[in-house]
Amino acid sequence: MQIDLLVTGVGECATPLGVRARGGSELGRIQVRTGCAIAIDGGRILELGPEAELLARHTPRERLDARGGLVVPGFVDAHTHPVFAGTREDEFEQRTRGATYVEIALAGGGILSSVRGVRGSSKEELLALLLVRLDRFLELGTTTVECKTGYGLALDEELKCLEVLREAQRLHPIEVVPTFLGAHDVPEEYRARKADYVKLLVEEMLPAVHAQGIAEYCDIFTESHVFGLEDSRRILTRARELGLRLRLHADQLTPLGGARLAAELGADSADHLEFVDERGIEALGAAGVVPVLCPLVPIYLRQEREAPGRRMVDAGLAPALSTDFNPGSCYLQSMHEVLVFGALRYRMSAAEALTAATLNAACSLGRGAELGTLEAGKQADLLVLDHTHHRQLVYELGRNPVRAVVKRGRVVVRREPACSNRRP
Ligand code: NIG
Ligand code: FE
Numbered sequence: 001m002q003i004d005l006l007v008t009g010v011g012e013c014a015t016p017l018g019v020r021a022r023g024g025s026e027l028g029r030i031q032v033r034t035g036c037a038i039a040i041d042g043g044r045i046l047e048l049g050p051e052a053e054l055l056a057r058h059t060p061r062e063r064l065d066a067r068g069g070l071v072v073p074g075f076v077d078a079h080t081h082p083v084f085a086g087t088r089e090d091e092f093e094q095r096t097r098g099a100t101y102v103e104i105a106l107a108g109g110g111i112l113s114s115v116r117g118v119r120g121s122s123k124e125e126l127l128a129l130l131l132v133r134l135d136r137f138l139e140l141g142t143t144t145v146e147c148k149t150g151y152g153l154a155l156d157e158e159l160k161c162l163e164v165l166r167e168a169q170r171l172h173p174i175e176v177v178p179t180f181l182g183a184h185d186v187p188e189e190y191r192a193r194k195a196d197y198v199k200l201l202v203e204e205m206l207p208a209v210h211a212q213g214i215a216e217y218c219d220i221f222t223e224s225h226v227f228g229l230e231d232s233r234r235i236l237t238r239a240r241e242l243g244l245r246l247r248l249h250a251d252q253l254t255p256l257g258g259a260r261l262a263a264e265l266g267a268d269s270a271d272h273l274e275f276v277d278e279r280g281i282e283a284l285g286a287a288g289v290v291p292v293l294c295p296l297v298p299i300y301l302r303q304e305r306e307a308p309g310r311r312m313v314d315a316g317l318a319p320a321l322s323t324d325f326n327p328g329s330c331y332l333q334s335m336h337e338v339l340v341f342g343a344l345r346y347r348m349s350a351a352e353a354l355t356a357a358t359l360n361a362a363c364s365l366g367r368g369a370e371l372g373t374l375e376a377g378k379q380a381d382l383l384v385l386d387h388t389h390h391r392q393l394v395y396e397l398g399r400n401p402v403r404a405v406v407k408r409g410r411v412v413v414r415r416e417p418a419c420s421n422r423r424p
Contacts, residue, residue, distance in 0.1 A: 004409055006060035007038040007382070008051055011068040014390035015374040016355040021290050021363035023318030028351040032390060038071070040380040043409035047376050064411055066384045069403055070392070072354060073374050074143025074381035075335040076361035079247075079271050079292050081148045081181070081326035082133045083126055083161045086117035088327045092300075101301050101329060102225055102253060111151065111185040114327055118151040118161065126164045133325075133333065134172045139413055140334045141402045143381040145174055146247075146322075146365055148219055150181030155205050158182045162214040173412045175381075177365050179247065180215035182206075183227050183235050198231045202238045210242040216366075217268070218244040222258040229261055236265050245366060247292070251275040253303070263287035269320070269364040273307045274298055281308070281315050290364035291317055293356070294324035295341035301329055309346025319346075320361035321353060336393075336401065343394035350394045380409040386417040396421070 013033045016022060022029065037051040039058050047054070091104050091113075104110045118126065130147075137145050147168075149161035158180065165178040182205045183198075190197035209215050218239035222232040236246050245268050250258025252272035259280030262270035270276075270284055271292040284291055293307050312319055321342045324330045332338075339353040348356065362372030370379050384404040387393065392401075401421070405413035 001058055003039050003041040003046060003058045003060050005040040005062045005064060005380070005406070005411070006054060006058055007040070007064045007066060007071065007384070007406070008055070009065040009067050010036055010038070010071045011066065012389060013038070013048065013071045013374065014351070014354060015073055016359040017373055017375060018359070019368040021318035021360045021368065022355050024313060024316040027313055027318065027355050028349045030351045030354060038374065038382070040406070040409045043380055045374060045376050045378050045380045048374060062411065064384065064404055064406065066403070068388070070385045070387040070390060071374070072383050072385065072390070072393070073358040073372055074383055074405065074407065075141050075357050076144045076365065076372060077137065077142045077322050077325070077335060078146045078269065078320050078361040078364045079294060079322040079324050080145055081150055081324070082130055082145070083147065083149055083164055084114045084117055084151050084327050085121040085126060085129055086114065086327065087331070088113060091328065095302050105185070106225060108188065110328055112188060114151040115153050115185070115187060119154070119157055123160050123164055126161065127167050130164055130168050131172060134168060134174045136333050138174050138405055138407070139402060139415065140336065140400055141383045141385070141405060142333070142335055143174060143405065143407045144177065144362065144365070144367070144371055146177040146179055146217070148179040148181040150184030153182060153185060153187040155208055158205060159208060159212055162209065162212060166214045173407045173410065175407070177217070178215050179217035179219050180209045180244065181219045182209070183220040185221065185226055198227070198235065201235050206235070206238050206242055210244065215244060217247050219247045219249065221249045222256060222261060223249070223253055224256055229257055232258070232261055233265070240265065247271060251280060259284050262289050268366060272297065274303065274305045276308065281312055281317065285315055285317050290360055291319045292322050292361070292364055293319050293342065293346065294322050294330065295338060295345040296332055297324050297330045299341070306345050309342070309348065313346070313348070313352065318360050318363070319356050320364045321356040322361065334400070337397060339394050340397055348394070350391045353394050354390060380406055382406045386420050388421055392421060
């Protein structure tokens, strides 16, 4: 039978299985096979099986030779803020001298400095910047990326950022999941009257975002210096009524109870969770909310407290791992580093980190049936990596091991990593 693509020469193929987020002892239960090829047609995985058998059965229009490399599902980055203009290295330096993230934010820096950047940029400029960042994500092996707005913080500016995301979705092979984050901070002009901004969000911005029809998710920065529990509940309840799905920045800087709110509202994810407590963990577990952990963020913010990742896994939760790519609290696009730090900070095995960065992340975006594993019927999103074994996924820092990226059955990246882990 004629097929679109056959991946051959696979050293090891490592993948989680199924369509539901895996937690507890199942987090690390992946399938590892050697000598298997992958047949792809119509953008989907047709079958995985012994190479000789698949070669006998199929006539591929294109072949991708993995040359002994490791094949895994494409990474799903479930938390990023990539629609911005300008960088914030000045704040990074302030933090190294002792200033905190909240101090900088309350002094009008932080998110608000990126708001000035977005408001001063045209849609075309923002799109050009975003497309370059999406190229980078794809080269690093991220095949699906959740992208938040949140640096417009005014009706037209937020709609502009969502349009930029729609345009990027149309032009770029990467899969973009658009999230409205109008409740990221209180903009300058509303700082003295936060209640009016909450009212604007509920009465005007959310209905307009819904009518525009681009955003799939509504997110919020639930933290007492921005949106407290009551404001968050009001905003998210309205979003949910309008049919948007929910995710929250929860318990990141203080133990406010954002995790419990995420559970109460049936959010798809609760993100960060550095300060989550036992009740929060229990609530997330009972409600089936995916904790999206961003292990590089506390390091970047010089915050000592880290999310109790291991505790969550042991309590049966099914975490995802993500970059939180943004110009303030984590200027990083590489999921490779995230896997390594997931292992180091949360004592995750390579298999656990892989599940967290693929299947669980896909489930946190409502895409578990389509993405996140290498199984017949799923969308064909996969990576060929210059690794000999999946344990190297959490071992090596500072090099992009991606050799090839397949998105929806098409080879969209082919590159030669600078040096190889494989013996000659
Ligand atoms: O996830 N916590 C809120 N939002 C981002 C930071 C955004 C920024 O500083 O620009 C985060 O850490
Ligand atoms: Fe974030």
